[in-house]
Amino acid sequence: MKKNRLFLGSVLFALTCISFTSCESESESKDQIITFEDVTLGETGYWNGNNLSGVKSVNESAWGSVTEYTGGFKSGELNCQNIFNETYNSWSGMACSTKTDMDSIGYGNQYSVYATSGAGQSKKFAVLCPFDISSCSFSKEMVIKSLMINNATYAYWALKEGKVGYGTAKKFTAGDYFYITITGYDSDSLKTESLDFYLADFRDGKSYICKDWTKVDLTSLGNVKTLTFKLTSTDTGEWGMNTPGYACMDNIIYTQPENIK
Numbered sequence: 477m478k479k480n481r482l483f484l485g486s487v488l489f490a491l492t493c494i495s496f497t498s499c500e501s502e503s504e505s506k507d508q509i510i511t512f513e514d515v516t517l518g519e520t521g522y523w524n525g526n527n528l529s530g531v532k533s534v535n536e537s538a539w540g541s542v543t544e545y546t547g548g549f550k551s552g553e554l555n556c557q558n559i560f561n562e563t564y565n566s567w568s569g570m571a572c573s574t575k576t577d578m579d580s581i582g583y584g585n586q587y588s589v590y591a592t593s594g595a596g597q598s599k600k601f602a603v604l605c606p607f608d609i610s611s612c613s614f615s616k617e618m619v620i621k622s623l624m625i626n627n628a629t630y631a632y633w634a635l636k637e638g639k640v641g642y643g644t645a646k647k648f649t650a651g652d653y654f655y656i657t658i659t660g661y662d663s664d665s666l667k668t669e670s671l672d673f674y675l676a677d678f679r680d681g682k683s684y685i686c687k688d689w690t691k692v693d694l695t696s697l698g699n700v701k702t703l704t705f706k707l708t709s710t711d712t713g714e715w716g717m718n719t720p721g722y723a724c725m726d727n728i729i730y731t732q733p734e735n736i737k
Contacts, residue, residue, distance in 0.1 A: 508730055511727060512602055514551055515549050522573040523571055526562075529547050531546050542561060553614050555614075555615075569605065570602050570610050573602075574594075578590050578591070578592070578629055579629075585629050589626050590687050595624035595689040604707075604724070605722050606705055606707055611705070612703055613703075614701055616663065617701045618701070619695065619731050619732070625686070625690055625725055626687070626723070635685050645718045646718060648711075653710055654675045655707070656706070658673065658704070659705075659706075669697045674686070705725075
């Protein structure tokens with residue numbers, strides 16, 4: 477009888493272990509990731525909306541008519557907003573790139589991340605250029621667990637040496653900072669929460685400039701459908717930031733909330 481009880485106990489323990497392992501694997505399997513590897517870029521190695529795939533609009537400005545195309549690109553379940561200005565051959569919002577030129581300075585190198593690859597040795601990543609705010613959205617609310625952030629090369633050399641190729645930017649010194657604000661919105665377009673990640677921080681004796689892909693925990697945002705991104709710098713003048721308003725993003729890890737099917 478004693479041997480039988482020991483045998484039954486061992487079986488129950490094994491089944492319990494299997495049960496817990498299965499539940500853990502099932503939970504882990506719910507995590508998904510946006511890698512941007514599925515975005516078609518073409519021969520240039522980047523996508524910025526210049527294929528004119530967005531919705532056309534013609535707007536009047538102090539300098540005359542401006543033709544823009546509002547659209548974006550998709551990676552997995554994520555829709556990334558983009559505005560391409562055909563008149564000035566410029567863009568804002570989000571682009572996608574493979575560029576990793578860490579040495580060239582200036583606007584001509586605006587699609588490069590200050591790294592040798594995307595996050596986790598991937599090829600592609602998103603470039604953020606929010607003239608005001610960049611945004612990306614899922615079709616429904618998700619729990620965004622984390623994403624990877626790094627400086628764009630264009631911004632990095634402005635922060636480190638004050639070099640932008642043309643124009644004026646300040647080499648960062650004591651008291652300066654450059655950060656990105658990430659804000660979540662739910663399916664009713666109501667703000668859930670926001671957080672700041674410092675791409676450069678020279679306050680309180682620090683002299684930090686982000687130069688590696690860095691994980692940012694976003695669980696504090698709660699259940700969100702949309703993420704927005706806004707850049708802030710102490711090097712700001714009458715016409716806005718002198719620091720190039722660029723950052724790079726990759727590997728967004730998310731899961732579906734238990735209460736939303």
